[in-house]
Amino acid sequence: MVVAIIKGYMVFNIILILIYVIRHFLFGINRMAGRQRLYYNDIYSSKMKSITVLIPMHNEEQVLSYVLDSLLECDYDRDRLEIIPINDNSSDRTKELLDEYHKKYEFIRPLHRDCPDRGKPVGLNDAMQIATGEIIIVFDADYRPAKDMLKQLASAFEDPEVGAVMGRVIPYNTNKNILTRLINLERSGGYQVDQQARYNLKTIPQYGGTVGGFRKDILLSTGGFNPLVLAEDTELTYRLYTSGWKVIYANSAECYEEAPETWTVRAKQIRRWARGHNQVLFRYFFKTLLTPHMNFREKLDGILLLFVYAVPFFMLLGQIASLVLFFLGEMNLFAGWWVLLFVATYCSFGNFAPFFEIGTALFLDGIMGEVFLLPLLLFNFYFYMWNISLGFLDAIADIVTKRKVKWAKTARFTEKKKV
């Protein structure tokens, strides 16, 4: 009986992962050779949307000047622009530095939070209460937006169906070490191919919580961000889709980020993402299935996207199941076919994008040489499987214990800007 259950689980695992392989394969073909759905680059309005840029910060003295100086360079009507850096309980010089900016630029209006409930969702909620813009644009503190970024992101909201927009994230510290190089490959596959293909195919482009924006009134009318959910970005994506709004992906809106430079920091980040994403899975699985606002294609992709951070946990169980079968002497049936499990795992979850998706992305980006790093994803596979599985278990513990989640900031590596 137990053996039959384990074998059944293995079959389920193989089928599940093959579905993801096919999904990503189709994305790759679509992005490489399909007709591309362009972003709203050509829309120019005589009256720009009034926007508020929110930048959550916790001890960001190292990097805050980069993002603020980049935003000051941005081409956007100053009377339609407001910047609110959210100083969330910082203990370094973040407050002083932000106040200096405020003295120089009136439209930079820092929000200093000094209260026990720290975190990105609550910080954004507080800032939205005082924001004057109808559109909220969010950047993390380590980002460096390009000159046309705000114009590009804001233009999508001329379309009344659009609830949120997401730009493309590119690491700037790619040459730092092997980790940052591998993250660069992931990002390339994840945005150049995955997000753009989902946008082309009118499925679910995902709002990523930074380098993106949304309509303030939607958020405020639905109670703001939920502080119990770590992945407020994924939650917003599903909240919008299940309420009839669309999320738009702007591949041309490229923004540079600092990729984590140590494996410890990366592990924490991945675990946090997995925890948050799976919290959304538990909250939105049935809502996504039952909503009348999404068509079949959106629902199908929406469900697959919801499970993205659960599948590595299923694979970990699959590995354990194969070990058990081996020692029970029951591997005979699977000796040839469990290979499929490995193919699929390596294809799909050796990383966030399978190797052929990353290959396609590097081809489109025209990045030579870096592609030779692809085989190293083998080791990343175990790293991700382990940390994402921990995040999945965290999310289950959150549901069971109803504990309050604690926000943890990703450590920064950039040297402080010399003035």
Next chain:
Amino acid sequence: MSKKKKIYYARTYRRIKIDMKMSILFTCLLMIPSLIVFILNIDTITQKLAQITTWVLSQVFPKESITVMNSEYSIFGTMQYVELPTTYPEFSTVCINLAICFGIYLIMELLKKTGKPIGIFLLYTVLVHVVNCVFFVFGGKEFPYTIGEYSDLYIKQQIGIWITFIVLASLVVGFMGRKAYGYKLLTFMGIMLYSMIFGAVRYIVFLFLLHEFSVLYMALLFFVIGPMFDFSYFVAIYAIFINKIIKEYDFGKRKGEWKWS
């Protein structure tokens, strides 16, 4: 103000136009005949592999009885594998292995390497080996495989790898880039050839290790140095192909083939 020496094609929405019918046809022509030839010749291929293995191992173990066995493998018909006398580990060997595993774990903890990808991979390796060792501490006689049975499993696994590679390699090269059929064929052949050679060498080495040092290392060899390593060189060969394609499209004769929707 410095001037750009070269202005690259905008990458945002660029794509290539591929002849979908030709790509599908090429993929099918690569995949289907290869699959048919392979499946129809599994008996011959495994027979040759078994013969080579027998010859090599008989040079290393001249006094041992090394035989070629037949086995039925679902729809694929007959396959052949090599049978060797099984060597079981001494209790002291098991204990030494357990101590080494514990030592590796301690060293990684001390060096704070357990959270890194290579550390997690090593921990997985150690864990698999520890389970195998513990099995021999408590129920060595119940160990479910002889070297012959493992050999049978290995060949079945290798057949699975080869079939999967034929399908996957055809798909990932078949649709990449317009035409470039020569490169695609070369990549496909490279992957399959490497897989055949590597699979054979690994088979010989595994049987040698199991016979020389006992079946204590069986799970380690099966799970850790198994299919995952095959996919590494698969991806490495694919990476060479992609790099060539990138060069062709960005700097070579195909740079005029980019389309912008």
